[in-house]
Amino acid sequence: MEKVEGPASIVSAQEGSFRLTEGSAMEIILRYLNEVDRAKSPQRACALATTIIAEQTRYSRPAIFLYNPRTDSLELTAYANHNPTAERITRGKGVCWRSFASEEIQVVNDVTKDPDYFQDMLDTQAELSVPIVWHGSVFGVLDVESSQRDCFSEEDVRFARLLAGILGSVLSHVETETQFRKNLERGKMFRANLIKAQEALNRALEETNAQKGAVEEHARIQRALIDVSRTLFVCRDARQLYLLIMEILVRELGFPTVLVFGRDHREAPLSCQASLGIELDLEQESLLMGGSGIVGHVVQTLEPYLCSDTAQDPYFDPDDYGTRSELVVPIRSGDFLWGLVVAIARRPGAYTLRDLETLTLVAGFMSVVLENIANLDMLAREIKLMRFLHGMVHELSGERDNRSIALRIIALLREAFDDMLVTVFDVREEGGRMEIFPMASSGSMEEAEGLWRDVVLRPGRLFQSTVAQAATSRKVVSVPDTDQASGYVRGHSDTRSELNIPILHGERVRGVLCFESPRPRTFTQDDEELFVILARHLGALWAVNDLLDMTELKAMRDGLTGIWNRRFLFSYLEGDGEDLVRRGGTLTLVMVDLRRFKLVNDTYGHAVGDEVLTTVAAFFYKRLEGVGFAGRYGGDEFLIVLPDKTLEEAERLVEELGRGVKELAFSVPELRTQANFGVASCPRDGVSIVEALRRADERMYEAKRRGT
Incomplete structure (x- = not known):
């Protein structure tokens, strides 16, 4: 699991430039979102978080510890309202390490009864530790100590968890930016090495004329590779990159028959992105990527492979193209396979070790560019998601009607994700019986109600639907590819992937957010995490509105007779x-x-x-x-x-x-x-x-x- 590097210094909340005024927890979170975008370092973001905790909970003394892999310890980064004596927490020590290791919130209402507690402040009676987690990475712990026992409410815990999630997102962005800079430096190193290679080649040309033709060809390839690096590093789209590399391999490097396999993004499956001199149908593509043959061998080993004569190669599977030479190079970043470059020819010995080196360099360029594209896309998506959540909370905070909230949520989702069908289902439980029906939809409401009535509500089929499964299990139900899902109850005929998020408040399921896409494997882990947060906000808003409605209804009833007043x-x-x-x-x-x-x-x-x-x-x-x-x-x-x-x-x-x-x-x-x-x-x-x-x-x- 990846960790952010340890902090360079400790920041007291009093040293930071951020000071928040009194207000509700939601208003403070919104201010934190606005302010944290201008934080220049993890230390300042952490200092702002401790300030918010100190001002939001009167008797609390917050501190933030970030994990440092070099020392294998949690190191104090920021604090407020007290002067902690522990600046470093070693492995296995204290409530903080237990929260960090388990990735679970630890609420200790009486520290004298917790065997893992070690004394920091003399009057500490209660402690709350929340892991700072984002996308599977644990960055550290947000810790709050109080001089009163049993002082932490559920609202305090939810507030601290939300604040820790936002802080985890900020730290993730810092990590992403660092990785992006490293990738850019790697690209510069590739270009610098190529330039040095060209300079060495020019010196070799002056020293000998005997090998002039071969050297000139080598120089041409090197110059072409330099041009390739310049061209590729300005590319910002994966599909465009695959088409561009195909054109370069044919026009600049002289490969006659080439296949390029790749992914649009990390979660997408491998597929043929471009080809020249050969056309594949779906069945042939499936056979080629099925794990056998030379391609299958490279997929398993992640190492390039040169076959000079297929008649004598143990890995080659006979094909319909009369292939006699085959060169396959993986496009890899560490152990992750982005794709493959496959060159074939109808004569033996068509490709040399120089061709292998050339394609390996090209694949190396591609992997760096693809990683950069993925990191940029992830960073842009994270910013977009944070802005979406910010806007959603801002727009819906004063809405009283639950159906109006659902319609506004759908409108916001349509603006952010215009290629999805979104339906909000209302779930009601009375007397042990669950009723589910559409409440709002980004498509036709009449069509949604008709499909639900005619397809899903047929005898014996309700609880086979993924919507009902999400409601009854209270868990996320994802169908990456409906064509391959056994027992899938199909509503819309063009739905290829579906994601259902239960709308919960406490233990009660209040509804289901259903997302449908005409493309398989549309929904990523990032999407799922965003929609889970969205569903939690929606459940809380509905619960608040229901409570207000009940209060208003009670005010309309006669206290003696129970009828209207x-x-x-x-x-x-x-x-x-x-x-x-x-x-x-x-x-x-x-x-x-x-x-x-x-x-x-x-x-x-x-x-x-x-x-x-x-x-x-x-x-x-x-x-x-x-x-x-x-x-x-x-x-x-x-x-x-x-x-x-x-x-x-x-x-x-x-x-x-x-x-x-x-x-x-x-x-x-x-x-x-x-x-x-x-x-x-x-x-x-x-x-x-x-x-x-x-x-x-x-x-x-x-x-x-x-x-x-």
């Missing part, structure tokens, strides 16, 4: 009620008053009075289900709302409700109650709902005076 009734009348009337609909209102309710309280006590109110409310709730709803208007008065019901229909319903109220039984056997009703309809009894409500109230009091 006066606040909700007026909110409905001013909103949905007005809309209904404005569209030409009818809204009928029924005011209800319980007869002689004060006498019930005076005779039997307020507990029985409350029983009467809750019993009547429960009766109204049950009887009005699917017809309308009732709310407590105040005291012993109720308001019944009947959308799209005429005055005549409401009056018939009122008669039934009046009989039902009379028949209600209570804990006092002899107690019975009756109700007075007043009915009015809008717009029949008033051009506005306010007028209709006043008319219903008047009619209720008229009924109360009549005693009917």
Whole structure:
């Protein structure tokens, strides 16, 4: 596992130039993202992180230790709010090393009970250690000590984990830039060596004329190789590189029949990228890359191979081209195979050791260029992903509607990844049963719902789908190539790769992010990590919105009866009620008053009075289900709302409700109650709902005076 080189110096947070103001954890993270782009070194990025921890958790004393492979130890890089005595933690020592070695968060609520704890500050009572990890590389540990036991909340842990992830990304970028500079220096070294070789060749030309023809040819190749290096090192696209190298091999170096195999990126499979003098169909390409023959031997050994006569070569597999000479050179970077250059001829002895050396040099150039392209692409992608997450958190932080959040997420993803189909699924679990249905899609929502209904929801097929597998397992489910996946339930016919990310909050699965691509093996490990972070943010936002909705809903309920309260009734009348009337609909209102309710309280006590109110409310709730709803208007008065019901229909319903109220039984056997009703309809009894409500109230009091 790769590690960042150890820090050159220790930076105190007080020494840094970054100071953050008070604010929410999300606002602080956004500020950190903005500030860390201007950090010139890992030490400054670490100092900013410790400052944020110190300001975010009042009783915490943060420090960051980065791993130094030369000393095989964790070395103190930055700290805040205290002066650590331990500047180096050796292998196997302390909670920090345990977090680093296991790559897991360590929460020690009482350091006296942890056998691995070693004393740093005298009053330390609790310790939190978070590994700094990015893309499988462990860079060090973010450690927080506190003078209070049991002080670290789940929010503190999530905040520290997110901060450590961002810090890991920054350290990864530093490592990537360092590697990129090394690769550039390697390229310069290649060019310098070639120039020296050309100079040596020129001196050899002056010393002898006997071998003039061979030397001139060698010089021509060397000059061509120098031109090749200049041309290749400005190339920034892998496919363009393969086509360019094919043109150079034929035009500049004189190879008549050449095949170039390669990858578009590190995760892509080997395939034929360019050819001249020979054409391969898919079956022939598969046979050639199948692991046998001279090509298969080079793939296994990663060493160049020259076959001067295929009739006498033990590795050669007979082909349809009459091949008698074959030269195969790997394009490799360390133990990683980027591709192969294959030259063939129909006569024996067509290629020499000089040809082998030439192709080996060309393959070396290609490997350096491909590594540079990969590093540049990775760096650009990391920057793009960080900006995407930054923009996503910024745009969605104030959104209250979960479906609107899903639609905005899809819009952001479409801007960043325009070659994917993205669908957000809502997952609901009630009574041990799971329901899954599409919530939003970057394609046609009607098509998404139709495919889900007609293909996936057929009997016995729901939990065979990858979406359902991600929801039930709460794990990422990836299908690199749907054509090779046994039992894959296909929705869209052109889907070749699919990635499903569960949207989780705590232990609850709230949804699934489904990504589909028409190309196989589209989704990389980087994509998966990004989408997992995105799903976590989405799950948290949904959970917060649901909590707010529950709080608002609770505020709309009557505390005694459990039915809607006066606040909700007026909110409905001013909103949905007005809309209904404005569209030409009818809204009928029924005011209800319980007869002689004060006498019930005076005779039997307020507990029985409350029983009467809750019993009547429960009766109204049950009887009005699917017809309308009732709310407590105040005291012993109720308001019944009947959308799209005429005055005549409401009056018939009122008669039934009046009989039902009379028949209600209570804990006092002899107690019975009756109700007075007043009915009015809008717009029949008033051009506005306010007028209709006043008319219903008047009619209720008229009924109360009549005693009917």
